[in-house]
Structure formats: structure tokens, C-alpha cells
Amino acid sequence: MVARDTTGLTHVALKKKVQKIIKVDALKSITKFVRERHPLLWGTERSRTFQSDAILLALYHxxxxxxxxxxxxxxxxxxxIEQKSLRHNTQILRHEFEKWGEExxxxxxxxxxxxxxxxxxxGDQIADANLRIDSTDMTRIGKRSTSKKSSGWSYKANSPAQRYMTLVDGRSRIVxxxxxxxxxxxxxxxxxxxKEFFEDTLGRGANILGDNHFMAGTKFRKCKFYCNIKNKTAKDTENKGKRLSMLTKDQKKFNGQxxxxxxxxxxxxxxxQTRFTMLKEPFQESESQQDALVxxxxxxHNFLLRNRI
Structure with missing residues (x-):
């Protein structure tokens, strides 16, 4: 984590920052959810606002x-509370926030x-598209110590990472x-x-936009995948060693749409990543903690969309 100037961080200033990013209605929903679950938090000096303050600190972090x-x-x-207790409470609360997020x-x-x-x-060639699929690699620490042959190494991010796949609707709501x-x-x-999820759970009516990495989906029988068409090439028989593009005018139109x-x-x-710096920087804690935060x-993200915040 990057060292940041937190001099003069009052309760009012911290809460104001959290409310600005999380938004008041979302913060109320999260706080209510956590209170009903009674997570085991550390701390010897417990004021009346101890739990709600712990929530604010975890979110601020x-x-x-x-x-x-x-x-x-x-x-x-x-x-x-000491930093060890703050870390413990943040990690406990992340898993509570995760459960709230799942809902x-x-x-x-x-x-x-x-x-x-x-x-x-x-456009006419993809007029019935109603979902989009994409993957994102979220980086982790250990760039110097992780082999590029490791299962945890991402060539896309040029770093250790975990990959997350999202299916979103036309409003960018994650489904x-x-x-x-x-x-x-x-x-x-x-x-x-x-495949079973896409064919049986989604089934007919799911028309999914994806890049050409998802071409395997075009072979599914029920749900439909729209993937951009890569340039096809063939040998030029008159000029050996050169290759010609074989993309048709109709295919170019499809790619544009x-x-x-x-x-x-x-x-x-x-x-x-704009809202949560911890998602933008290489994550320093366990994979399960990264999963919880994501x-x-x-x-x-969905809560803000649903409530038009």
C-alpha cells in the first residue's frame, strides 16, 4: 500500500470521504446488513458507534x-485500536461486504x-444483442518473485493477477x-x-457480445454469441511470401457494428477501480480478500445503477 498523508483525519472528514464514494443510501444498506449479522470484531474500547466506525474505516481503507x-x-x-486489530476487522468486514454484494x-x-x-x-447485424461478456485481470504483489510460468502470472497485465469474468446487460449492470x-x-x-451454464441456465434469448477470444461460444446451440471477425489471410500465389486480407465488406460492416x-x-x-484504489494497485492480501473486495x-456498482445514484 502507498503511504498517504492522513494527518488530521477526523471522524467527520473520513465519513465525508466514504459517503462521497459509497453514497449515503448504499452506506445505510451496507451498515444495516452488517449489523444484522453481528461479525466478531476486535477492540477493547467499544463506544456506541464502534461497529459503524469499523465499517467506515474498512471502506475508507x-x-x-x-x-x-x-x-x-x-x-x-x-x-x-492497533493496526493488527484494524487489519483483522477490515478483513472480517470485507467478507460481510462480499455477502452484501452477492445479494x-x-x-x-x-x-x-x-x-x-x-x-x-x-445495427442490423447484431440488433438483438442484450448482454456483454468480458474478463479483467486484477493485479497482485510479487512481480519480481513470481515466475511467468506460474498459474498466477498474467501476460495481459504483465504481473501476478487473478482473472474475473463478468456478464453485463445493456445498462452495464453485472448479472x-x-x-x-x-x-x-x-x-x-x-x-x-x-458450457452448461450458458446453454442450460442462460439458454435461448441470451445474445452475447464478446471479442474474438470468445469464438468458442459461437458453436453453442442455444445462447448466441456475437464475436468480432478477425482478418483471414491466404497465400498470394503470384507473390510468394506475401499474404492477402480476406475480410469481406459485409464482415467489415459487422465488425464496425x-x-x-x-x-x-x-x-x-x-x-x-476509480472508486476503490485497492482494486487499482497490486493487491497485497490473500486471494480470498481480493475476491471479497471485487x-x-x-x-x-449494481446498487448505484439500480438506485440511479
Missing amino acids: DITGTGYHALSDATRSWHN QITLGDKHAWNHSVRYSEF KLWGGYSPKIYDGDFLKLK HRTARAAVENPFGAM TFACGH
Whole structure:
């Protein structure tokens, strides 16, 4: 974690920062959820607001990336716990936030997916597209110590990472989240592993935009995949050694419509990394903690969309 100036971090200032990013309604929902579950938190000096303050600190930590030691020192006047207890409480609460996040992610059905794109104009060749699939690699520490042959190494991120797959609707609402898992698993192989979900759970009515890494999905019988078409090449018989592009005018039109449609459906991870510095920097804690934060961030993203915040 990067050292940050937390001098003069009052309770009011910290809460204001959390409310600015998380939003008041979401914070109320999260706090209510956690209170009903009674997580076991550490701390000897427990004021009436101890639990709600612990929630604010955990959220502030992941929003700003402030280290536990610096955060403990900066808030000791109103939340007197050591950095070890602060770390413990944050990790316990992350898993509570994760469960809250899971409740915000619902699959829906073809009627809901179609409703999400009712004002979209994707072009005649992909007019019925209603979902988008994409993967994102979230980095972890250990770049110097991790072999590129390791299952945890991401060539996409040039770093140790975990990969997360999202299926989103036309409003960029996340309807399904997978991960984290090894970034060595190619997107096409992932589809094959999850074929039963795509064919039986999604089935007919799911018309999915994906890049050419998801071409394996075009062979599914029920759900439909729209993937951009790569340039095909063939040997030039008159000029040996050279190769000619074989992309037709119609295929170029399809690719243009596909590119426009994918751009219209935002990848939510960009917005989530803006909200949570801990998702933008190499993650220093366990994989399960990274999973918890990603799931929470996805659920929070959906909450903001659903409540038009």
C-alpha cells in the first residue's frame, strides 16, 4: 500500500470521504446488513458507534489504499485500536461486504436483458444483442518473485493477477460474476468449462457480445454469441511470401457494428477501480480478500445503477 498523508483525519472528514464514494443510501444498506449479522470484531474500547466506525474505516481503507499502520495512527483519537486489530476487522468486514454484494448481483432473464437495451441501436447485424461478456485481470504483489510460468502470472497485465469474468446487460449492470481464477485460463477455454451454464441456465434469448477470444461460444446451440471477425489471410500465389486480407465488406460492416455496441456497454471494472484504489494497485492480501473486495465492488456498482445514484 502507498503511504498517504492522513494527518488530521477526523471522524467527520473520513465519513465525508466514504459517503462521497459509497453514497449515503448504499452506506445505510451496507451498515444495516452488517449489523444484522453481528461479525466478531476486535477492540477493547467499544463506544456506541464502534461497529459503524469499523465499517467506515474498512471502506475508507479500500477506497484510498491507506496503510493499516497510518490509518490506525490517524484515527486513534476516536477509534483507539492497533493496526493488527484494524487489519483483522477490515478483513472480517470485507467478507460481510462480499455477502452484501452477492445479494446485489442477480441474473435476471431475457425480458430483463432486452429491457436493458430497449433504447440502444446496435445495427442490423447484431440488433438483438442484450448482454456483454468480458474478463479483467486484477493485479497482485510479487512481480519480481513470481515466475511467468506460474498459474498466477498474467501476460495481459504483465504481473501476478487473478482473472474475473463478468456478464453485463445493456445498462452495464453485472448479472453474473466469476472468479478469481488463474489468468492462464483462456477466455475460450473458460466458455467450454461453463458450457452448461450458458446453454442450460442462460439458454435461448441470451445474445452475447464478446471479442474474438470468445469464438468458442459461437458453436453453442442455444445462447448466441456475437464475436468480432478477425482478418483471414491466404497465400498470394503470384507473390510468394506475401499474404492477402480476406475480410469481406459485409464482415467489415459487422465488425464496425460490433465495436460500436461493445463501446456502448461499459466494462464496469473501470468505474470500480476509480472508486476503490485497492482494486487499482497490486493487491497485497490473500486471494480470498481480493475476491471479497471485487464481489463487493460489483454489487456496489449494481446498487448505484439500480438506485440511479
